[in-house]
Amino acid sequence: MTFVVEQIQVGQMENFTYLVIDKDEKEIAVIDPSWDLEKIFEIIKKNSYHVKYIINTHSHFDHILGNEQIATITKCQIIQHENSKDKHDISVKDKDIIKVGKITMEVISTPGHSKDSICLIINSQIIITGDTLFVGNCGRIDLPGGDINDMYESLFGKIIKLNDDLIVYPGHNYGNKPVSTIGEEKKNNYVLSPRTKNEFIELMY
Numbered sequence: 001m002t003f004v005v006e007q008i009q010v011g012q013m014e015n016f017t018y019l020v021i022d023k024d025e026k027e028i029a030v031i032d033p034s035w036d037l038e039k040i041f042e043i044i045k046k047n048s049y050h051v052k053y054i055i056n057t058h059s060h061f062d063h064i065l066g067n068e069q070i071a072t073i074t075k076c077q078i079i080q081h082e083n084s085k086d087k088h089d090i091s092v093k094d095k096d097i098i099k100v101g102k103i104t105m106e107v108i109s110t111p112g113h114s115k116d117s118i119c120l121i122i123n124s125q126i127i128i129t130g131d132t133l134f135v136g137n138c139g140r141i142d143l144p145g146g147d148i149n150d151m152y153e154s155l156f157g158k159i160i161k162l163n164d165d166l167i168v169y170p171g172h173n174y175g176n177k178p179v180s181t182i183g184e185e186k187k188n189n190y191v192l193s194p195r196t197k198n199e200f201i202e203l204m205y
């Protein structure tokens with residue numbers, strides 16, 4: 001199977017939209033569509049891709065703004081975490097599997113930045129981390145739905161235990177490079193340095 005994840009920077013807030021593509025079956029999922037939809041539609045059209053799903057890493061506006069337009073035009077279904085109050089067709093929870101073509105995406109529930117934050121592990125090789133983990137930082141916990149205890153559990157109970165080789169594709173281009181790995185982040189990302197929960201809370205406030 002040939003699969004690719006295409007990273008597309010969109011809008012003024014350094015957001016990333018991702019296309020998860022099964023090249024053989026020409027089936028794709030669009031992750032976090034927001035701005036610059038013409039770029040997305042151009043790729044879809046040029047390659048005759050079938051859009052099966054939109055998947056949102058969480059329901060903040062800058063990650064869902066493009067949902068309606070893409071869903072209307074492609075007739076795809078929208079997937080979000082079950083805690084989301086935004087309009088969607090399929091609710092997922094921790095450890096659920098999403099199939100696109102022959103691609104397997106595992107849902108990891110990672111609340112902290114928001115109640116409905118998820119990461120997606122793609123074919124055990126790539127992780128799309130949304131606003132849970134950026135290159136060199138983690139997402140804000142001071143927005144509605146943010147919770148520092150949840151963030152600690154997500155980072156230290158889940159993210160840090162993942163395979164070092166996993167390639168990290170974050171929700172925004174906030175770091176010194178657009179892509180990283182779990183291993184590099186464990187070494188270089190100050191929020192992932194070993195800390196007790198109290199030490200983490202002190203660090204973040």
Ligand SMILES: [Zn+2]
Nearest residue numbers: 058060113131
């Ligand atoms: Zn967000």
